[in-house]
Amino acid sequence: MTFDLPNSLIIDTALSVSGLTDYIRLLLEQDEQLRQVWITGEVSSANHHRSGLFFTLQDPDGTAGIKCVVWNSQLPKLAQMPVPGEQLIILGSIRVYPQRGEYQISVWQALPAGAGLQALRYQQLKNRLLAEGLFDVERKRPLPLHPQTIAVVTSPTAAAWGDIQKTLKYRYPGLHVLFSPATVQGEQAPESIVKAIARVERDGRAEVLILSRGGGAVEELACFNDERVVRSLANCSIPVITGIGHQRDESLADLVADASVHTPTAAAETVVPALSELYIQHRQRVAALHEAVDYSSETALNQLQALRNRLKRLRLEKQVQQEIQQLTWKRQQLMQVTMRRSQQAKQHLELLRQKLVSLDPKAVLQRGYAVVRQENGAIARSTTELGVGQDLLIQLGQGEVKVKVMEIKTSHTKGAGEND
Secondary structure, three states: OOOOOOOHHHHOOOOOOHHHHHHHHHHHHHOOOHHHHHHEEEEEEEEEOOOOEEEEEEEEOOOOOOOEEOOOHHHHHHHHHHHHEEEEEEEEEEEEOOOEEEEEEEEEEEEEEEEOHHHHHHHHHHHHHHHOOOOOOOHHHOOOOOOOOOEEEEEEHHHHHHHHHHHHHHHHHOEEEEEEOOOOOOOHHHHHHHHHHHHHHHHHOOOOOEEOOOOOOOOHHOOOOOOOOHHHHHHOOOOEEEEEEOOOOOOHHHHHOEEOOOOHHHHHHHHOOOHHHHHHHHHHHHHHHHHHHHHHHHHHHHHHHHOOOOOOHHHHHHHHHHHHHHHHHHHHHHHHHHHHHHHHHHHHHHHHHHHHHHHHHHHHHOOOEEEEEEEOOOOOHHHOOOOOOOOOEEEOOEEEEEOOOOOOOOOOOOOOOOOO
């Protein structure tokens, strides 16, 4: 669609930016209704500056918000100091700032209007999750010491993602980083964060997860107080660390996470050690080990020398020499006794041998005696055992003869007490 308008008409009717802004400023600042207006809402954020207190007032449901300022000269006059989460009724006037194309309420007075609905909902949810034990210290898992794969959930356009990449690359080159993008502001943020965490779970490679954002006003961080996000973090199968970039109030995501820090950079620094620091620690351990070995070796040498000195003081060598001499003398005595007893045994043996020789029947036979045996081999000791015609065997000193009994002569020997 085109407009066929004379150039002169366009030039005459076109407004400059400052002209349009001045026109809007006049409309707002000169409006009787807006020159002194009462507004009720919930304080979502408040920051002190040199010139005054700047805060945002929004509807409890978060559908609309307006920036407000209380100049330093007016602060002592306020009945209620604006505090995040508090419901206020403020009195002020509209002021337009042409340089930024913005408008805000210049506050004259602030009155308490009870606890803010948003803060009340936050506290109620916090108490309920606390009762379930989701914030218990016992649930928190330690972060892995040397993870090789890390998952990051944040916005792909946020500075937080760049800060995390830079920090991880500097501290631990070669680390595997899985990026699961998510919207981290607005109504769609909670569902987007939950889906991003679910992608990490399905992938199964990450050992730890970083949930991060680069900070912002309280209303911009509302997604980190959403129950869906909190329960997703609580049910995550791997340890979670948050680095949401705010240093005032902790979010529910911070409370349920296994670890939490205030910035994305701090989260990256916490989740992995610096290789340079690991190398320094390794060198320190090596040096300590060498020192311990040297100390042990020196201590052992000192102990050995002390024992040597002690042996010298005890004159053990002289005692050993004396013992050797005593052993030599006792050995000689033992040999003498043994030889003497052996000689005595030999002599006794010879005596026994001679007795045996003298008792040997063969020796008797050698002296001219004979042994008479009957046919059955029995030795004949008396004539009463023999009969005429009986064959006998006579054993001589050399050989044997067989004879026959031709006659038997008996001899009568007087017994004791017999008379002649």
